[in-house]
Amino acid sequence: MKKVIDEKEGRKAFPPYPLALVTIPGSPPNIITAALIHVFSFEPLQIGIGIAPTRYSYELLKVASGFVVNIPTKELLDQVIFCGTKSGRDVNKFEKTRLTDVPAQIVEAPLIDECPVNYECEITQMIETGDHHWFIGEVKVIHKDMNFSRENALCYWAGEFRLPGTLLRHR
Numbered sequence: 783m784k785k786v787i788d789e790k791e792g793r794k795a796f797p798p799y800p801l802a803l804v805t806i807p808g809s810p811p812n813i814i815t816a817a818l819i820h821v822f823s824f825e826p827l828q829i830g831i832g833i834a835p836t837r838y839s840y841e842l843l844k845v846a847s848g849f850v851v852n853i854p855t856k857e858l859l860d861q862v863i864f865c866g867t868k869s870g871r872d873v874n875k876f877e878k879t880r881l882t883d884v885p886a887q888i889v890e891a892p893l894i895d896e897c898p899v900n901y902e903c904e905i906t907q908m909i910e911t912g913d914h915h916w917f918i919g920e921v922k923v924i925h926k927d928m929n930f931s932r933e934n935a936l937c938y939w940a941g942e943f944r945l946p947g948t949l950l951r952h953r
């Protein structure tokens with residue numbers, strides 16, 4: 783039996799999203815935890831991040847030419863929660879989390895060394911959709927730890943942190 787539900791319940795019905803730690807240039811560079819993230823184009827490869835204008839990261843992104851999408855594993859859950867609950871207005875997140883910043887090849891924002899995959903993105907456009915605005919970035923350089931398995935990447939939605947789960951079949 784189906785029921786018509788309100789928007790809040792409807793949001794919860796969504797499957798989990800991948801989770802990223804996005805690094806943004808600044809003094810010091812900032813890190814924001816973002817679950818609003820998706821691939822917007824394969825060719826060229828473009829990744830979008832949805833950032834609320836209230837975030838300090840938004841202020842930094844408005845004047846940035848790029849950002850880095852860093853993929854955390856389950857071992858980094860504490861740091862993910864820290865960067866998703868504290869603001870760079872008040873704390874230096876690299877210092878407090880002890881995550882290691884490594885210079886990127888082409889964008890100004892640093893990579894997070896502990897994240898096994900890092901996408902260096904150059905901002906191509908910004909779309910204002912509502913309470914989050916989407917910064918779309920063209921992927922220019924991808925770094926990958928060859929031991930990385932996607933089974934250990936984090937997903938998140940509606941208050942629940944998860945791992946991706948069971949592989950049912952290949953397409």
Ligand SMILES: Cc1cc2nc3c(=O)[nH]c(=O)nc-3n(C[C@H](O)[C@H](O)[C@H](O)COP(=O)(O)O)c2cc1C
Pocket residue numbers: 812813814815816817818819832833834836837838839840862863865866867868869870871914938
């Ligand atoms: C699991 C999780 C996912 C989040 N996803 C987003 C997101 O996609 N976009 C966003 O603007 N904020 C998101 N947030 C909230 C920000 O990470 C949080 O407000 C952060 O403190 C902002 O930091 P800043 O002020 O340094 O930018 C998320 C928080 C958590 C814990």
